[in-house]
Amino acid sequence: MIGKILKSGSYGSKVDYVIREKHDKKIFTPDTWKILGSRGMIGEKRSHIIASFEAQAMQNPRISNPAGHITLSFSADDKPKLSDEKMLKIALDYIKMMGLDKTQFIVVRHYETDKPHCHIVFNMVGDNGKRMESGRNRYKNQKVCEAFTASPYPSRKHPTWRNFTVLNEPKRRLKLPLRRLCATPATGTLSPLCWLRSISTSYRSIVAAHRKCRAFRSSWATTR
Numbered sequence: 001m002i003g004k005i006l007k008s009g010s011y012g013s014k015v016d017y018v019i020r021e022k023h024d025k026k027i028f029t030p031d032t033w034k035i036l037g038s039r040g041m042i043g044e045k046r047s048h049i050i051a052s053f054e055a056q057a058m059q060n061p062r063i064s065n066p067a068g069h070i071t072l073s074f075s076a077d078d079k080p081k082l083s084d085e086k087m088l089k090i091a092l093d094y095i096k097m098m099g100l101d102k103t104q105f106i107v108v109r110h111y112e113t114d115k116p117h118c119h120i121v122f123n124m125v126g127d128n129g130k131r132m133e134s135g136r137n138r139y140k141n142q143k144v145c146e147a148f149t150a151s152p153y154p155s156r157k158h159p160t161w162r163n164f165t166v167l168n169e170p171k172r173r174l175k176l177p178l179r180r181l182c183a184t185p186a187t188g189t190l191s192p193l194c195w196l197r198s199i200s201t202s203y204r205s206i207v208a209a210h211r212k213c214r215a216f217r218s219s220w221a222t223t224r
Helices: 011-018 046-057 076-081 084-097 138-148 178-182 192-223
Strands: 002-005 033-039 067-073 105-110 117-123
Touching: 002 138, 011 046, 011 067, 011 105, 011 117, 033 084, 046 117, 067 084, 084 105, 084 117, 084 138
Parallel strands: none
Antiparallel strands: 002 067, 033 105, 067 117, 105 117
């Protein structure tokens, strides 16, 4: 599975694209797309979807282009196995893992291509009125997609869309202790880490001396 975060825009433009409102009706007939699921909508008509998005976006008018858009694409070999129910299940799991389950969204599947795919249009304004930052997190999107496919670590268990072990791994720690990173007795020079420490220490001493000088000048001026 490949997840692609697209450029944000207005609710009207995003909804019109996924439901083929502005496309040629002779080519993109109603059976070329389908709304698989939604959250926080008052209906499935175009006007109902846009009105639902805009009503929640009024909680935070500072967010420009509040319509988020993500596509989930699969291999053509998976088309016979991907029913609408299974694609919706995968899309809902993806939304939850991305942290977008606390905002409005619609999941629309397109059928006109050989590669099965669906579109997720969501509200960048969450239910609490705050911005959904995870909707722009491409690094998190990559990790979530890796959890739906084979693991990049061959020595570990390959997770599937039912097993998200890759996302729960702790951050890797440095193998060497900090004192070994600073000590370089063979060369007699400081390591880059120690150079950074010495520079920061020198900067703090300069700032402290400057403050003392200003205090002395102000006190000397008042005594004159």
